[in-house]
Amino acid sequence: MFGLDAKDTRFLLIVMFLTLATPVLLQPFPETSSLAQFNAGYPDLMQRFAIFGIFAIGFNILFGLTGYLSFGHAAFLGVGSYSVVWMYKLLDYNVLPGLILAVVVSGLFAVVIGFISLRRSGIYFSILTLAFAQMSYNLAYSVLTPITNGETGLQVYSNDPQVLLTEAGPHLPHLFGLVMSDATRVRLGDWVFTFNFGYYFTAIIAIIVFYISLRIFRSPFGMILRAIKSNRTRLDYAGINTKPYMLAAFVVSGMYAGLAGGLLAAMDPLAGAERMQWTASGEVVLMTILGGAGTLLGPVLGAAFIKYFENIFSKINEGVLHTWFGWLPDGLEDFIITIVHPFVGEGWHLTLGLLFVLVVVFLPGGMIEGLNRIAGLFNKKSEKSEEAQDSKSDARESQPAE
Amino acid sequence: MAIEDRNIVLHVNDVHKTFGGLHALADIDLAVEEGKTHAIIGPNGAGKSTLLNVIVGRLAPTKGAVVFDGDVLTGKKPYEINQMGVARVFQTPEIFPELSVLHNVMAPAFAKRDGAFKLNMWQLLRGEKDVQDEAEHILEDVGLIARRDDHAGSLSRGDKRRMELAMCLIQHPRLLLLDEPTAGMSRHDTNTTIELLQKIKQRGMTKVIIEHDMHVVFSLADKISVLAGGRIISEGAPDEVRNDPKVQVAYLGGAEE
Numbered sequence: 001m002f003g004l005d006a007k008d009t010r011f012l013l014i015v016m017f018l019t020l021a022t023p024v025l026l027q028p029f030p031e032t033s034s035l036a037q038f039n040a041g042y043p044d045l046m047q048r049f050a051i052f053g054i055f056a057i058g059f060n061i062l063f064g065l066t067g068y069l070s071f072g073h074a075a076f077l078g079v080g081s082y083s084v085v086w087m088y089k090l091l092d093y094n095v096l097p098g099l100i101l102a103v104v105v106s107g108l109f110a111v112v113i114g115f116i117s118l119r120r121s122g123i124y125f126s127i128l129t130l131a132f133a134q135m136s137y138n139l140a141y142s143v144l145t146p147i148t149n150g151e152t153g154l155q156v157y158s159n160d161p162q163v164l165l166t167e168a169g170p171h172l173p174h175l176f177g178l179v180m181s182d183a184t185r186v187r188l189g190d191w192v193f194t195f196n197f198g199y200y201f202t203a204i205i206a207i208i209v210f211y212i213s214l215r216i217f218r219s220p221f222g223m224i225l226r227a228i229k230s231n232r233t234r235l236d237y238a239g240i241n242t243k244p245y246m247l248a249a250f251v252v253s254g255m256y257a258g259l260a261g262g263l264l265a266a267m268d269p270l271a272g273a274e275r276m277q278w279t280a281s282g283e284v285v286l287m288t289i290l291g292g293a294g295t296l297l298g299p300v301l302g303a304a305f306i307k308y309f310e311n312i313f314s315k316i317n318e319g320v321l322h323t324w325f326g327w328l329p330d331g332l333e334d335f336i337i338t339i340v341h342p343f344v345g346e347g348w349h350l351t352l353g354l355l356f357v358l359v360v361v362f363l364p365g366g367m368i369e370g371l372n373r374i375a376g377l378f379n380k381k382s383e384k385s386e387e388a389q390d391s392k393s394d395a396r397e398s399q400p401a402e
Numbered sequence: 403m404a405i406e407d408r409n410i411v412l413h414v415n416d417v418h419k420t421f422g423g424l425h426a427l428a429d430i431d432l433a434v435e436e437g438k439t440h441a442i443i444g445p446n447g448a449g450k451s452t453l454l455n456v457i458v459g460r461l462a463p464t465k466g467a468v469v470f471d472g473d474v475l476t477g478k479k480p481y482e483i484n485q486m487g488v489a490r491v492f493q494t495p496e497i498f499p500e501l502s503v504l505h506n507v508m509a510p511a512f513a514k515r516d517g518a519f520k521l522n523m524w525q526l527l528r529g530e531k532d533v534q535d536e537a538e539h540i541l542e543d544v545g546l547i548a549r550r551d552d553h554a555g556s557l558s559r560g561d562k563r564r565m566e567l568a569m570c571l572i573q574h575p576r577l578l579l580l581d582e583p584t585a586g587m588s589r590h591d592t593n594t595t596i597e598l599l600q601k602i603k604q605r606g607m608t609k610v611i612i613e614h615d616m617h618v619v620f621s622l623a624d625k626i627s628v629l630a631g632g633r634i635i636s637e638g639a640p641d642e643v644r645n646d647p648k649v650q651v652a653y654l655g656g657a658e659e
């Protein structure tokens with residue numbers, strides 16, 4: 001299906017199912033349970049999973065396949081957000097024109113930044129991309145204030161043209177009248193599930209761009225990108241002009257980032273320069289490495305994991321710890337809470353940092369490698385028989401494990 | 403000279419190359435005839451690899467020029483030179499260690515078919531049956547078909563070399579440059595490689611081969627140039643070179659273990 005072989009089709013269908021079922025899957029605990037705060041099935045967070053998933057999928061096309069580490073991809077995220085808000089201001093709240101503009105403008109930015117940065121490789125390339133992103137960030141606060149609205153951030157004002165806006169038209173981000181923030185809550189016993197249009201909109205886009213990335217991974221182009229990572233000079237002597245390949249990979253991943261930035265503004269009609277800060281560029285690097293650079297699904301897992309930590313783990317404060325450990329004798333309770341406390345709540349960065357170190361040291365292939373190892377333990381027997389069956393067809397497309 | 407009337411496909415004209423004060427190449431003139439195998443031999447450090455580097459555009463000559471089939475190669479980029487039909491096997495295998503053996507061989511095939519750049523993001527590798535079949539065919543020729551799906555980095559040194567040969571052969575180059583193609587191979591693999599190279603010779607491929615193994619040289623070469631200290635000290639048919647006293651002094655006596 002979709003031009004893919006049986007294995008990839010199965011893989012894509014599983015990803016589609018998981019994405020569409022997210023509002024249910026991430027809501028495992030009943031409202032009444034004390035674990036309900038670990039539920040992640042609320043619209044704002046699920047949208048972030050999908051959006052940062054898109055960001056990381058695109059980043060991975062550059063970093064995972066070619067090994068070129070950009071430290072400036074947040075610039076495209078910011079450009080995407082500004083594009084969408086500008087279309088709100090000029091036309092109306094329909095997100096579509098803005099998203100198209102976001103992809104186009106970030107693509108143009110990527111052509112310029114990529115063309116210059118790719119004159120160097122390794123650490124110099126990283127530094128050049130970082131410099132461009134910081135330049136964009138500072139310009140957004142200074143010279144470009146008429147476009148970015150500086151520190152206040154870009155938003156829609158009542159005196160904006162909005163030439164397409166009618167009295168009746170939604171005054172919130174929407175797609176042809178379907179409002180992003182619309183949600184249906186479904187109660188099943190003690191469980192409450194929220195089905196939000198904005199999430200499904202981002203999720204479907206995420207599935208589409210995931211499919212595109214899958215195609216790129218399986219294309220001759222993707223193979224040549226991997227070859228660039230493996231031994232770039234050898235390609236020169238094999239007749240490949242590697243520069244345009246690199247630039248194409250850079251631009252595609254920049255467009256993914258622009259789309260992600262646009263979607264952030266499609267969910268929440270604001271754009272600010274802080275989205276372009278180097279920490280945001282660093283975050284997508286962490287997501288990709290944590291999940292597994294160069295694998296298809298890893299970056300998405302990494303993105304979800306980090307966003308989960310940022311939003312859920314950070315909420316565990318001292319009060320919550322007391323309800324958990326309240327059953328312990330007082331002295332012991334205080335002792336345990338003193339130990340655990342620095343790692344939760346505001347300390348979530350510390351825990352994430354430690355996890356990151358552990359993953360990089362023990363699982364260089366990221367969370368995907370961890371999952372593959374676990375799956376390997378369970379599947380040893382069943383896999384053998386399966387392999388024997390379709391070894392002929394599967395081995396032909398054999399790719400490093402995803 | 404009579405030789406000028408024949409079909410010379412590669413001309414190296416008065417090439418010099420200095421590294422700092424070191425004259426790695428001096429006064430090099432070379433004429434390689436179409437369809438023939440031209441061997442370059444000489445002691446370690448004689449400048450043999452440097453000469454190939456100048457031909458494929460890795461190094462710019464200090465002086466002189468290389469002309470291939472009427473076009474000046476000097477100043478062109480390596481990928482342009484390859485696109486003109488020049489392929490090379492390196493002295494230390496240059497491969498894509500993280501890619502499968504099959505993909506190592508397919509990558510140069512795409513360069514041959516699609517040119518130096520093609521934005522082929524939407525095609526699928528599995529749809530490229532022709533390229534894959536040809537790659538498999540050539541892997542059979544070099545005896546590596548069983549390793550098709552292994553990471554190239556896991557091959558032995560000799561196997562890497564044979565794979566690199568396959569990477570070149572799939573491009574059907576007009577000129578194939580081989581820098582010690584059998585170094586690190588077992589006697590058996592060396593002999594199969596000789597047979598393979600003899601087979602492609604029948605298809606009319608021009609070859610320049612650097613080799614220390616005299617068994618290989620004398621089985622393949624139509625003409626030999628002997629390089630020592632950056633200069634060509636002797637040149638001619640294999641038998642002439644073998645009996646040249648200068649060569650015996652500089653090289654042959656010492657190297658034929």
Ligand SMILES: Nc1ncnc2c1ncn2[C@@H]1O[C@H](COP(=O)(O)OP(=O)(O)OP(=O)(O)O)[C@@H](O)[C@H]1O
Nearest residue numbers: 421424426444445446447448449450451452453493
């Ligand atoms: N890039 C370089 N920079 C400086 N010196 C170099 C460079 N490449 C080669 N040389 C020097 O030029 C001389 C010729 O080297 P070259 O590699 O061409 O020898 P060779 O004939 O291929 O020897 P071998 O049989 O050992 O491969 C050597 O003295 C070498 O050290």
Ligand SMILES: [Mg+2]
Nearest residue numbers: 450451452493
């Ligand atoms: Mg050499």
